[in-house]
Amino acid sequence: MKVEKEYKIEFAGLPLGNNNIQFHVSDDFFASHDYGEVKKGNVLIDILLIKDETILVLEFELSGQIELICDRCAHPMKYELKGLNQLIVKFSDNESSNTEEVVLLKRDLGVLHLAHNIHEFIHLLIPPKRLHKYGGCDQAVMHKLKRLKDEKKFINGDPRWEGLKNLNINN
Numbered sequence: 001m002k003v004e005k006e007y008k009i010e011f012a013g014l015p016l017g018n019n020n021i022q023f024h025v026s027d028d029f030f031a032s033h034d035y036g037e038v039k040k041g042n043v044l045i046d047i048l049l050i051k052d053e054t055i056l057v058l059e060f061e062l063s064g065q066i067e068l069i070c071d072r073c074a075h076p077m078k079y080e081l082k083g084l085n086q087l088i089v090k091f092s093d094n095e096s097s098n099t100e101e102v103v104l105l106k107r108d109l110g111v112l113h114l115a116h117n118i119h120e121f122i123h124l125l126i127p128p129k130r131l132h133k134y135g136g137c138d139q140a141v142m143h144k145l146k147r148l149k150d151e152k153k154f155i156n157g158d159p160r161w162e163g164l165k166n167l168n169i170n171n
């Protein structure tokens with residue numbers, strides 16, 4: 001997998017202490033994952049990697065823009081992404097596993113692959129409601145929605161049903 005290879009840190013060669021690393025993901029990154037809501041975007045990932053003899057702590061700062069689908073008009077919308085995340089890497093002599101918070105890594109591998117984590121972190125920053133800013137929704141769709149709403153109002157206000165309101169069903 002090409003993308004997986006691009007987002008790696010060869011930590012074995014890094015000095016102990018603080019290290020700054022920067023990655024950038026764009027449309028091809030999202031296209032290479034066949035899961036996930038985000039299909040397009042431009043995100044900068046600033047990483048502070050603190051290296052110790054037994055552990056690596058990675059502080060992620062994500063900022064950029066992704067494309068989401070608006071809940072109201074179902075058209076694409078740009079969303080300004082900003083957020084932090086952390087990853088802790090512990091060394092093991094025999095096992096490697098990658099979960100959301102702690103990565104267990106065989107020490108002699110010397111390389112950390114972050115494509116999965118970056119993809120996950122971006123998705124964690126998606127808001128629960130995706131909505132265009134006021135007035136930004138697709139006008140044709142909004143027009144149609146308004147018409148449907150008006151038609152519903154008309155039916156609710158139909159005088160033929162008025163008599164039913166006075167019926168007392170308990171009698």
Ligand SMILES: [Zn+2]
Nearest residue numbers: 070073132137
């Ligand atoms: Zn919208």
